[in-house]
Amino acid sequence: MPSIADEISSRRTFAIISHPDAGKTTLTEKLLLYTGTIQSAGSVKGKSSAKHAVSDWMDIEKQRGISVTSSVLQFTYGGCCVNILDTPGHQDFSEDTYRTLMAADSAVMVIDGAKGVEAQTVKLFRVCALRGIPIFTFVNKLDRETRDPFELMEEIENVLGIGTCPMNWPIGNGKNFRGVFDRASRHVLAFEGDGRANASKKVNEIEAELGDPALDELIGAENHRNLMDDIELLDGAADEFDFDAVRAGKLSPVFFGSALTNFGVEPFLKDFLRLAPAPSAHTDALTGEPVEPETSAFSGFVFKIQANMDKNHRDRIAFVRICSGKFERGMDAWHMQGNRKIKLATGTAMMADDRATVDEAYAGDIVGLFDPGMFSIGDTVCSTSCRVQYAGIPTFAPEHFARVSQVDTLKRKQFVKGMEELAQEGAIQIFRELGAGMESVIVGVVGELQFEVLEQRLKSEYHVEVRRQPLGYTDIRWIANEPGQVDIKSLNLTRDTLRVEDMRGGKLLLFTSPWNVDWAFEHNPDLELSEFGNVT
Numbered sequence: 271m272p273s274i275a276d277e278i279s280s281r282r283t284f285a286i287i288s289h290p291d292a293g294k295t296t297l298t299e300k301l302l303l304y305t306g307t308i309q310s311a312g313s314v315k316g317k318s319s320a321k322h323a324v325s326d327w328m329d330i331e332k333q334r335g336i337s338v339t340s341s342v343l344q345f346t347y348g349g350c351c352v353n354i355l356d357t358p359g360h361q362d363f364s365e366d367t368y369r370t371l372m373a374a375d376s377a378v379m380v381i382d383g384a385k386g387v388e389a390q391t392v393k394l395f396r397v398c399a400l401r402g403i404p405i406f407t408f409v410n411k412l413d414r415e416t417r418d419p420f421e422l423m424e425e426i427e428n429v430l431g432i433g434t435c436p437m438n439w440p441i442g443n444g445k446n447f448r449g450v451f452d453r454a455s456r457h458v459l460a461f462e463g464d465g466r467a468n469a470s471k472k473v474n475e476i477e478a479e480l481g482d483p484a485l486d487e488l489i490g491a492e493n494h495r496n497l498m499d500d501i502e503l504l505d506g507a508a509d510e511f512d513f514d515a516v517r518a519g520k521l522s523p524v525f526f527g528s529a530l531t532n533f534g535v536e537p538f539l540k541d542f543l544r545l546a547p548a549p550s551a552h553t554d555a556l557t558g559e560p561v562e563p564e565t566s567a568f569s570g571f572v573f574k575i576q577a578n579m580d581k582n583h584r585d586r587i588a589f590v591r592i593c594s595g596k597f598e599r600g601m602d603a604w605h606m607q608g609n610r611k612i613k614l615a616t617g618t619a620m621m622a623d624d625r626a627t628v629d630e631a632y633a634g635d636i637v638g639l640f641d642p643g644m645f646s647i648g649d650t651v652c653s654t655s656c657r658v659q660y661a662g663i664p665t666f667a668p669e670h671f672a673r674v675s676q677v678d679t680l681k682r683k684q685f686v687k688g689m690e691e692l693a694q695e696g697a698i699q700i701f702r703e704l705g706a707g708m709e710s711v712i713v714g715v716v717g718e719l720q721f722e723v724l725e726q727r728l729k730s731e732y733h734v735e736v737r738r739q740p741l742g743y744t745d746i747r748w749i750a751n752e753p754g755q756v757d758i759k760s761l762n763l764t765r766d767t768l769r770v771e772d773m774r775g776g777k778l779l780l781f782t783s784p785w786n787v788d789w790a791f792e793h794n795p796d797l798e799l800s801e802f803g804n805v806t
């Protein structure tokens with residue numbers, strides 16, 4: 271039987287990030303195909319298919335055919351136990367998408383080869399960069415005309431500020447995409463077929479050495495010539511592979527392929543699992559000491575809370591990223607923030623569409639704990655024999671704002687309770703204008719769908735109808751000065767900048783344009799602003 275240390279060192283826990291439509295879902299599906307988790311591609315939910323909703327815990331999901339919250343896919347392959355954290359990206363983009371990245375040990379960034387680095391990729395990348403986790407790049411859709419790969423590398427470096435190291439290089443492009451050149455082995459991997467006929471099955475690769483006379487025929491004479499030119503350029507100009515820089519999130523290994531036709535998926539998968547990190551130490555915020563995953567007792571933190579997954583039970587599930595040791599269902603544990611002993615009675619894992627009970631899990635895994643309302647985002651649970659507390663999770667800047675008030679003023683109590691509970695759960699952020707009460711609050715969300723979720727939940731769970739007035743704020747900043755250093759009331763700001771307070775008493779400014787943010791800096795030299803709120 272594998273030891274706890276073996277179990278943990280085999281874990282690869284990562285998230286796939288991308289702008290909508292870059293191919294995240296398709297790549298995920300193809301990873302499942304190549305790892306033998308599914309036998310034939312096409313069975314994973316497509317956006318158009320009704321099966322897309324992971325859970326039917328909310329009518330919104332059914333109506334729109336999307337999943338509102340993220341899930342985890344776990345499978346074993348090549349001696350690794352792989353956890354893919356799903357990061358919703360379309361209309362269902364929300365703060366949960368960001369929070370999920372706090373539970374990942376590495377990230378795969380999928381980029382559409384024709385479009386390059388897009389807006390949502392930048393946002394998600396910045397959260398990964400905040401944590402310094404390794405980021406692997408998969409340039410997708412090479413079966414279509416794409417931009418020049420050298421230009422794409424440059425864009426990644428300039429826009430995202432991370433070095434790039436191509437691990438392989440595309441041979442041809444569009445209909446002419448014939449294979450990849452593996453830079454470490456200096457071998458050509460030529461793909462068999464045109465990819466269209468059998469994209470539901472694995473693609474065959476023919477391996478040939480550079481210089482092999484058969485290459486002209488295998489990949490085409492023109493492709494061969496271009497490849498030789500590209501290699502010369504690459505060897506002279508590209509960053510050297512540096513494992514430490516990859517591990518520190520300073521250098522992104524780049525792979526090329528086409529998730530749709532399966533071309534390049536297997537070379538990526540193999541290298542990725544070889545290079546991706548196993549769980550590493552998290553820092554105990556109480557002592558500043560690292561908590562080693564293999565040698566310490568069980569500990570983890572709540573990164574996401576999902577409500578009402580089962581309509582019949584109206585329960586909440588607190589998703590915990592295990593940081594150290596082994597979880598066993600029914601074990602006694604200590605809830606640090608609640609300062610009390612609890613029984614971890616129900617463990618659930620999301621495996622595709624099913625919620626299965628988990629009996630044991632290890633550092634790197636995600637478990638869903640039954641939550642009668644005691645957990646908040648960022649809370650630590652640990653074995654009763656060890657007391658550690660993790661730093662928590664930052665609050666991410668909302669992008670949409672609305673003033674929300676109750677229609678029936680007699681329902682004030684339910685309104686306040688609902689708003690506070692939903693904010694505590696992390697579904698929305700609420701702000702109060704300085705000096706104002708709770709009769710009308712400003713709600714901030716990362717994805718607009720959260721407004722609908724809010725309205726529906728207030729109605730069904732708290733029986734409160736609300737009025738929503740959209741507000742045109744575009745930028746939000748937390749005041750990051752030491753307490754007492756600046757007086758928010760006497761700041762010199764443009765007239766349309768709003769001064770507000772969050773649930774934890776943090777002071778913030780809401781701006782109507784980036785220009786107003788610059789104005790605030792210019793006219794208040796001591797002012798320090800942050801795009802992330804204090805950790806919870």
Ligand code: G4P
Binds near residue numbers: 290294
């Ligand atoms: P996402 O999860 O990042 O949003 O992207 P998703 O995989 O859903 O892919 C978005 C669209 O791009 C899909 O087409 C998908 O088939 C296509 N796609 C993904 N990878 C590739 C690729 O390597 N090459 C090409 N040519 N297309 C790719 P759709 O028509 O929007 O959806 P569907 O009806 O085919 O599901």
